[in-house]
Every structure is written in C-alpha cells, then in structure tokens.
Amino acid sequence: MENKNDIIDTLISDWNRERPDLDATAMHIVGRLLILGKGLEKRANQSLGEFEIHYTDLDVLATLRRSGSPFELSPKELMQSVLITSGAMTALLDRLTKLGLIYRSPDAMDGRVKKAGLTEKGKDIIDRAIKIRFNEAKDSIACLTKKEKEAFLPLLKKLMGTLS
Structure with missing residues (x-):
C-alpha cells in the first residue's frame, strides 16, 4: 500500500x-x-464521448434497456433508478428525445403521464455504450486485488445503506 x-x-x-x-x-x-x-464520473463521461452522451444519459438509457421489452418506463419509475431531481429528469428526457434516443408517449393507464421508451437508435447506442462503460468500470478498479474487492463491497453497501 x-x-x-x-x-x-x-x-x-x-x-x-x-x-x-x-x-x-x-x-x-x-x-x-x-x-x-x-x-x-469524469472517467465514465470520457468513455462515452464517442456516443455524444453523458453519464446521466447513459443511466436513463440503461434503465430503460434493462427494464425489458417494450423498454418503456414512466418518469417516476426512472426516478427510482436514476439519481437526479425531477426537474433535471424532465430536461434530460427532453434532450434524449431531441437526440432521437427515446420517444415519449401517453401512458395507457393515465394519459397525464408520458412514458419514455427507447427508440431503435437509443437501443443500439445503449447496447454499444454499456459494453464500453462496463469495461471502463472494470479498468477503474483494476488496481484492487480480488480479495480487496471482496472486502470492499460489503463495506460500501453498509455505508450506502446508512446514507440512503
């Protein structure tokens, strides 16, 4: 050490x-x-440069992608997974819509709610970007041994559990 x-x-x-x-x-x-x-966060943003998206963009796209087909969620459902304010979420969804990565459509159960869904372009970008992101994350902790990672994980979870 x-x-x-x-x-x-x-x-x-x-x-x-x-x-x-x-x-x-x-x-x-x-x-x-x-x-x-x-x-x-800086490393994550740099790794996503070729896709012209930011880490928070990736977070929303990844949340939609891992939700499964039809890859749609309400803003409230997205907020449960993405760590940004509701105002920032609205701006982010507007930005992703303008980039053609998501679409917005009224919820069948509640027309006041506009669900966000992945477009084909958005699905293609997240499928490529997440692979790079996971590799970058792996590289960022490469200095730790397997034993150190195993010891660190429960400590991080414990700390996060008390602060959430």
Whole structure:
C-alpha cells in the first residue's frame, strides 16, 4: 500500500493544526469517497464521448434497456433508478428525445403521464455504450486485488445503506 500523502492528508493536517478541537478523521474516508466519485464520473463521461452522451444519459438509457421489452418506463419509475431531481429528469428526457434516443408517449393507464421508451437508435447506442462503460468500470478498479474487492463491497453497501 502506498503511504504517499494526498490532498485529504493535507486537509486533515491543516484542520488538526488550525482547529485541534475538531475531529476530522472521518474525512479520511468521506473526502476520498467524494474525490473518487467525481473522478469515476469524469472517467465514465470520457468513455462515452464517442456516443455524444453523458453519464446521466447513459443511466436513463440503461434503465430503460434493462427494464425489458417494450423498454418503456414512466418518469417516476426512472426516478427510482436514476439519481437526479425531477426537474433535471424532465430536461434530460427532453434532450434524449431531441437526440432521437427515446420517444415519449401517453401512458395507457393515465394519459397525464408520458412514458419514455427507447427508440431503435437509443437501443443500439445503449447496447454499444454499456459494453464500453462496463469495461471502463472494470479498468477503474483494476488496481484492487480480488480479495480487496471482496472486502470492499460489503463495506460500501453498509455505508450506502446508512446514507440512503
């Protein structure tokens, strides 16, 4: 394991010097998770460049694709899987519609609701992009051994369970 100081070590050292009354030790984990999250999202966006979609676009397209035929969901159903606000969801669905990746149609059960569905173009893009995305995700954790990944997974799940 590398013992080289990083920005989080510097941050904690500075706070320990300036405010020794504060316990900044949680930032060893939280700060690194925040930086990791931003870095992972940046990597994901870069890997999707050839498709001219962003990570949030992929998230919606993937949710529709994995829902199974007919690859349609309501905005509410999408919101349960995609971590964005309802206002952002509306803007995202409008953007994906303009790109020809999804279509919007009234729900047969409730005409006030417009379901989102994958177009053939959208299905083709998500089928190609998800393969690249999964490979990028695999590459992003390649520095971890199998044993480290197995140890890390339940800890991440536990932390996520307490914050959700």
